[in-house]
Amino acid sequence: MYISQQIAANAVNQVLSGRNLTLALPAALAIFPNATPQQRGAAQDLSYGTLRFFGEIDAYLVQLLEKPLTDNRINALLLVAIYQLLHDKADAFTVVNQAVHAVSELKKPVPKSWAKGLVNAILRNFLRQKEALSAKFKANEVATYSHPQWWINKLRMQYPNHWQGMLEAGNEHPSMTLRVNTQKISINDYMQLLARQDIEATHIGGQAVVLTKPQPVEKIPGFTDGIISVQDYGAQLAAYLLDLNLQAMPPNIRLLDACCAPGGKTGHILELADVQMTALDNDEARLQRVQSNLDRLQLKANLVTGDAASATWWDGKLFDRILADVPCTASGIVRRHVDIKWLRREADVTSFTVQQAKILPNLWQMLAKGGKLLYVTCSVFNEENQGQVDKFLQNNADATQLPFELPANCPQDGIKQLNGQLIPTSAHDGFFYALLQKN
């Protein structure tokens, strides 16, 4: 276990120094090339778990330390061990002993015996004083909700009736949701296919099937053949909301998927409707992921590397539909990206709104009269969502926001939303949707 603790502590330490977990974890794993698959899997679980509950764990640790530790590596190791003691099934004394062993493996400058004694004392004190310590931080919201205080304040102000549930949903383990291509297989047949492979799952609505236990994608029937994709239930609404009139589509409708990578929504739209798809992203490496996703699904699009805030890549031909899944704080998908809570600063909200405010009018000029643009974020902050749309509407008299309605053919079961803002629940992430029509 101590190797998994060491890897997780290294990853957590990197994140707390400002690095993304998707980069930090592979870097931490690379330091331990001999770690077994089990140790690697456990390290991943510990890294995600520690960061998911960092607010709570850190509140305990701060009280247990007489003064802040100068060695961040020991601090991170203690965070991981306290996470295990609070939220993991592992035996408490094994966790402590392994953490003491892990700290003894750290390279200098820390004197080994001092560090071992400290880790042992802190963790044993934690076990003895857990209840008394938690009583002391009852009023500490960062500890209670494991989100930064500015984030909690913002949600409380913007969602007076929902903020607590939203914070709690943000700390849940994300479900692994599949999108079944029902053009290729019925939901019933696919559920039977899963059952035959002893994979427990629930059909939650529309094309969405949730696996009881996440699986490596290669093990999920139909993934390599392009029958299913992995996509959050909330994200599965986008293709329906684009109002593609799936039964009676005019041929050659032109659709721009701006900000398309890794192509989850691109693939879904193409599965449902025969459109001329231009898929744009400014990140060439991420566009390659779109291509491999489309290859897997046996679908085709014109992939373009370019900036959605500029028209340099555009040939001047108008689009009938535009999907603008703009860059955002990603505050609606924190259960999947646990590091975001601790990496984002309040000022980032403004930076993203500035980017979005450049992208939206630029794409608008590319939309045909009568055409529709679906503005999407995976954020729950109003400034990036309805606030952004309201500003756009004030400056663009030819734009009308259509009332948010889930089309009849669109999944409805279990979707929790307020005027296009999906309220994160265990069933779906916190996307925002606004459909704009050009007059």
Ligand SMILES: C[S@@+](CC[C@H](N)C(=O)[O-])C[C@H]1O[C@@H](n2cnc3c(N)ncnc32)[C@H](O)[C@@H]1O
């Ligand atoms: C929220 S993700 C899109 C997710 C995607 N629509 C899907 O469903 O899989 C946002 C994407 O926007 C891209 N992006 C960020 N700024 C951009 C810009 N100025 N122009 C084009 N793409 C941009 C990022 O590279 C990223 O792939």
